[in-house]
Amino acid sequence: MENFEEYSTYFVQDIGSKEGAVSPAIVQSASFGYGDCATGEGIFDGSVKKPLYSRMGNPTTAKLESILAKMDEGVGAVCTSSGMAATTLAVMSIVSSGDEIISIGGLFGGTYALFTETLSRFGISTSFFDVDELEAIEAAITDKTKIVFLESVGNPNMRLPEIGKIADICTKHGVVLIVDNTVTPMSVKPLVLGADIAVYSTTKIISGNASVLGGAAVFRAINVDGEDKFKGERYKDIHKFIKKMGALALIPNAKKRAMRDFGMSASAFSSYLTLLGMETLPLRMDRIINSVEKVAKALDKEGFNINHPCLSAHPHHERYLIDFKQGCGSLLTIDMGSKEAAFAFLDKTKLPTITANIGDTRTLALHMASTIYSDFDEKQKEFLGITDGLIRISIGLENPQDIIKDFIQAR
Numbered sequence: 001m002e003n004f005e006e007y008s009t010y011f012v013q014d015i016g017s018k019e020g021a022v023s024p025a026i027v028q029s030a031s032f033g034y035g036d037c038a039t040g041e042g043i044f045d046g047s048v049k050k051p052l053y054s055r056m057g058n059p060t061t062a063k064l065e066s067i068l069a070k071m072d073e074g075v076g077a078v079c080t081s082s083g084m085a086a087t088t089l090a091v092m093s094i095v096s097s098g099d100e101i102i103s104i105g106g107l108f109g110g111t112y113a114l115f116t117e118t119l120s121r122f123g124i125s126t127s128f129f130d131v132d133e134l135e136a137i138e139a140a141i142t143d144k145t146k147i148v149f150l151e152s153v154g155n156p157n158m159r160l161p162e163i164g165k166i167a168d169i170c171t172k173h174g175v176v177l178i179v180d181n182t183v184t185p186m187s188v189k190p191l192v193l194g195a196d197i198a199v200y201s202t203t204k205i206i207s208g209n210a211s212v213l214g215g216a217a218v219f220r221a222i223n224v225d226g227e228d229k230f231k232g233e234r235y236k237d238i239h240k241f242i243k244k245m246g247a248l249a250l251i252p253n254a255k256k257r258a259m260r261d262f263g264m265s266a267s268a269f270s271s272y273l274t275l276l277g278m279e280t281l282p283l284r285m286d287r288i289i290n291s292v293e294k295v296a297k298a299l300d301k302e303g304f305n306i307n308h309p310c311l312s313a314h315p316h317h318e319r320y321l322i323d324f325k326q327g328c329g330s331l332l333t334i335d336m337g338s339k340e341a342a343f344a345f346l347d348k349t350k351l352p353t354i355t356a357n358i359g360d361t362r363t364l365a366l367h368m369a370s371t372i373y374s375d376f377d378e379k380q381k382e383f384l385g386i387t388d389g390l391i392r393i394s395i396g397l398e399n400p401q402d403i404i405k406d407f408i409q410a411r
């Protein structure tokens with residue numbers, strides 16, 4: 001194994017304790033006694049670092065937040081009850097009525113619905129672009145643009161964004177970049193590439209075994225002494241947090257503008273299960289990114305219509321080799337040509353679990369048009385790359401030869 005070595009030591013060492021209980025303590029309490037009034041006052045004004053109430057923060061969840069912040073070289077993280085909650089927290093802590101979002105690339109169905117169906121009801125509009133429309137993206141930025149949002153890998157269109165170039169555009173225009181890095185934790189480091197916030201569904205490969213829902217937003221430090229986009233007029237609502245909390249400002253901003261009022265808090269038990277999953281994340285990720293390539297290449301050779309950027313015919317193959325040296329996660333897609341052919345194929349497979357999840361220890365598969373995208377219209381499906389015969393596969397930890405054999409016998 002060569003990938004993710006730097007994480008292997010620190011995850012297990014930081015998650016486990018050298019003294020007392022080795023496994024993280026589950027602090028299952030909604031509230032916490034302050035002891036005396038002065039301490040209570042200090043907890044509320046932030047000068048005393050003790051738990052206030054579990055909606056605003058929990059010690060077990062705080063441990064997970066510190067591990068995720070370090071993983072992404074962020075200044076802090078806020079964990080949530082699900083991945084959608086993390087996106088909602090990050091977005092709602094920044095936008096107001098009348099603002100605009102620019103969304104880039106193939107988008108997770110829930111995020112697409114959040115932007116088009118829900119935020120639109122509150123006067124927040126979103127425009128959508130392909131990852132390669134850099135000029136159009138730059139031209140679309142207005143005074144009202146508050147967020148550029150992208151996914152590290154198009155799910156399920158498998159298109160790869162040039163995150164560094166998009167971050168440069170955002171820096172030039174002083175606009176916040178949020179990257180949904182659910183599919184590529186460790187492989188892609190959004191904050192290092194210039195994003196301001198990374199969001200995750202930890203439900204997927206981070207916890208890794210379908211045991212728990214969860215999400216996280218990881219924040220970069222505000223540059224207090226030099227220039228910083230958050231100091232501009234565009235983000236004036238955040239200035240009071242910069243004044244009070246300096247480099248950490250995005251954390252109280254997320255807690256007070258979203259967590260306190262929407263209440264999408266992670267539970268202590270969920271955070272515990274996610275921590276257990278993280279201990280083996282580097283091992284699982286390494287095996288899965290190697291298996292995905294093996295399966296994609298073998299099935300491509302067999303004449304399947306495979307979409308994965310490790311294949312030389314993929315339009316972003318070069319980008320994959322240069323910018324995605326540690327892979328692009330567990331996904332590949334197969335286009336069987338029609339819904340009937342896709343159903344017949346999937347029902348004949350024996351190995352994959354047919355479900356909407358991804359990033360599991362076991363291989364998962366799903367026909368896209370009849371499930372997640374069933375109430376999308378033709379134009380939306382075309383933009384998102386959803387064809388009638390499209391099957392999304394998330395490769396698991398099984399012997400890749402067994403996966404290949406099963407898919408070939410099912411054809």
Ligand SMILES: *Cc1c(COP(=O)(O)O)cnc(C)c1O
Binds near residue numbers: 182183203358
């Ligand atoms: C699953 C997923 C989400 C939503 O996560 P939940 O934990 O199901 O709420 C968001 N983004 C991506 C890329 C996902 O795969």
